[in-house]
Every structure is written in structure tokens, then in C-alpha cells.
Amino acid sequence: MKIDLPNHTASQLCSDDDSDQHSLRSRKRAATRLTIRREAIALGLAHGYENVTVEMICAASTVSPRTFFNYFGSKEGAYISAHKPLPTAQQHRDFVEGAGPSVFRELFELICGTFLAAETDLELFQGRHRLIYQTPELLNREKSRISEMEEIFAGYVLERFQHEGRSTTDTPDLEDEAHMVVALASGALRFALQKWVAGNFTSTRETLMRTTSALIQRVTTNEHWP
């Protein structure tokens, strides 16, 4: 099994996808990857992202620069969230075929669920989050990562619409409608995530859901349409 081909064109950064479970090899790889990430973030937090060189990171994690690039493909790669949190086929189907009354609520739950499930190492997550939000360049990357996710979820919403019997030929804007639903839900998620991080990861998902749902409602119903 070859490591992470630098499939850089598609703005792929890297994946922690370890399809093998328990070979010495894959455990070692996972360990190395984690070490590099940790050192990278520690250095970034200590000296500021732009003052950290790949060489420093390598020195701190005792790998060669070449190996660093084998793993991450780019300096940023070591900083940007590893997982592309995709819903399971099951979650996907449930959402598409679910006929609940509120697309927003269900979409939000879907995203929430997928997103939170993916993050395992809280400490790493926090460090990365702090660093990203104090580094414009990383923040930009993060934002575009998020907007890639949004594309995907917009696809799901579109599927759901079609499953509800609405067709693109019938409603040409259907795709745009899907995108806007996602934009709104995503705004809500950003909000929720901020609360969650600010509150040190304490509040329950249920509480967040309630608050957020109220927010969406307020935004969209205070409006007097022309």
C-alpha cells in the first residue's frame, strides 16, 4: 500500500484513512503522522505559523523533510483538518428519504452528527482550531475546506428534493435552492460550533440544536417579503 499520493490538483490535502488496521506498518504510520501534526501545531502556536519552517517541524519530529512531504504534500497539510467527515451511507439515505417537516433541522443534525463523530483527539482539535483562527492563511484554507463540504451537502439536499418528487426540469432553480438551504444551515453550524468551542465542549448537542433552531427561525420569519 502506497502512501498518500500527492493528489494535489483536486485541493486534496491528505487523509488519515488507514484502511489496514493492525499491521505494525500502519500503526507506525499513524503514529508518525500524529507526531508530525502535534509538533507542527505546537511550533505554530509557539512561534506563529509563518515563522515555522518545514525543517523545524521535521527536526522536532525526527523525520526528513522528504518524508514530511510524503505524508502531507504541503506545509498546510499538517495543519488542516485531516478527516473529510462524510456521513455513512446509512445517514445519507436516512436524510434523503426522511420526510420530516424541517429540512433545516434534519440537515443540521446530519452535519452535526457527521462532523462531531469525526473528531477524536480533542486536544489536537483545540490546538489546531486556535491556531487556524489566528492565522489568516490557514483560516482561508479552512474556509474553503468548509465550502467543499457544503457542496457535498448541497448535493444531498438536492437528492432529497428529488426524492420528494421535485425535479430540476420542473423547477430550474432547484439546485440553487439546495445551495441556499445549505448556506443557511452552515451558518447555523458555524454558530453552533463557536458556542461549543467557547463553552469548552460542554453543552449538549440537544441544547445547541434548540438554540440554533430558534436562531434560524428568527432570521427567516422576521422578514416582511416584498
Added chain:
Amino acid sequence: MKIDLPNHTASQLCSDDDSDQHSLRSRKRAATRLTIRREAIALGLAHGYENVTVEMICAASTVSPRTFFNYFGSKEGAYISAHKPLPTAQQHRDFVEGAGPSVFRELFELICGTFLAAETDLELFQGRHRLIYQTPELLNREKSRISEMEEIFAGYVLERFQHEGRSTTDTPDLEDEAHMVVALASGALRFALQKWVAGNFTSTRETLMRTTSALIQRVTTNEHWP
């Protein structure tokens, strides 16, 4: 007057801001800048962004590489939209103090007006647009540029809320609410822009407004809240 300090940290790319009007100097600078942009985009369209080197661009526009970086600070700089289209103080005030019934509509008009007013050279605009949307790296930049704009407009919406008497202490989520309003309006704008470009810049702003407004309405009113 010094040229464009490479204020690169704040993800500033460059500005075509020519505060002087008519000195030979500034006209020459403007011309050079335009030439470089044109050549850069032409080369990008011809060979693909990543296969174009700064040296090629320089050769095509007869400036030294060092001068290129004096102008644009980065390779991307020559490709990403130059203007940061900000509303005039007048437009800003009108929006903040306007008490119309639909924030969305007025925000959309504000953005639309500011945005379209800024683009003068249609041909350049089209070329850039085409190239950006076929180059992931540039698209990311563009997206983050857009989300910077969104920040700004979210600020305006917040001001408007406050002008309406709503305070942050009263409603802690007020800022988030502003962001969500912008997210929605921005989704609408993206939609509108796409139509506009696809239709070869023919449809009137009024038509777009109507279609878009209908879209927003559909998204937010088909919803049965929990």
C-alpha cells in the same frame, strides 16, 4: 507615492487604487498593471494556471520578475480580482438607516450595486472568471475573498440591527443572526451572478432581483418549524 506595499499578512492581494489621477506616472503604472494582468490571464487560459510561471508572465509583459512582485506581491495576485468593492459611505448609511421591510432585499441590492459598479473591464472580468472557475487553487482564493466581503457586510447588517434598537446585550446572538442573513443573501448573490454570467450579462438587474427574491422566499417559507 510608493507602490503597493506587500501587506501580505492580512491576505491582501493588491489594489488598483490609483489615488492620483493624471500624472504620467500613475497612468503608466495603471497600464503596466493592466498589461501584466492581461498577459497572466491569457497565459493561464492557454496553458493552465499551474503551468504558467511568473517568468513567463514577465517575459510576455516585458517587466522584470522583481517588478511583477512589486505590483502584485504574489503570483495569485495577478489573477485575483483587484478591487475590494466597498460601498460608498452614502450607500452604507442608506442601508444602515433604511427601515425598509426586507433586510434581505436591501442587502442584496446593496451588494449587487457595489459589486457590479466595481467591474469596468468586461473582457478581463470574463477571462478571469473563466480561469478562476477552472482552477481549484484560484477558486479557493476567490472563495475566501468572497467570505471576507461577507464579513464586512455582516458588520453592516449588525449596525442596521443596532440602529433598529436591537442591542447585543439584549440579544446575544445578534452577531450570528447578522451573519446568517448575510449567508443567505450571499447565496442569493452567487446564484444571481451565475445567471448573469451564463446569460452573457444581458438580463437586467431588476429581473435578477425578482427571480432571486422569489427563490429566497421559497427556501424560507416552505419550512414547517419544529
Added chain:
DNA sequence: TTGCAAATTTGCAGGAACTGCAATTATTCT
């Protein structure tokens, strides 16, 4: 017009990110 001051362009040296290639070392399989 001439000559000085300020703005602009340029060359050069060098740092840092990144890639391809081939050699070396470590793991896995038989």
C-alpha cells in the same frame, strides 16, 4: 533647459516550499 529629488524598475543573492528520482532501510510474506 538643466539639474535635483522622488518614484520606479531592475539585478542579484538567498530562503523556503515543493517534486522527481534513485538509493537505502524497514516490514511482511513464504
Added chain:
DNA sequence: AGAATAATTGCAGTTCCTGCAAATTTGCAA
């Protein structure tokens, strides 16, 4: 153990980008 496979590494080279100081151009005033 020994062959097959995978991971790591070194090295040379390209490209982006920066600082600095010298050369050139332009604006302006005597």
C-alpha cells in the same frame, strides 16, 4: 532466512518570493 514490498531518505533542481542597493525614469523648479 531470503525475496517482495513498502517506507524513508538524500540530493538536485524548479518555482515562488524577499531584501537590498544600484540604475533608471519622471516631476518639478530654478
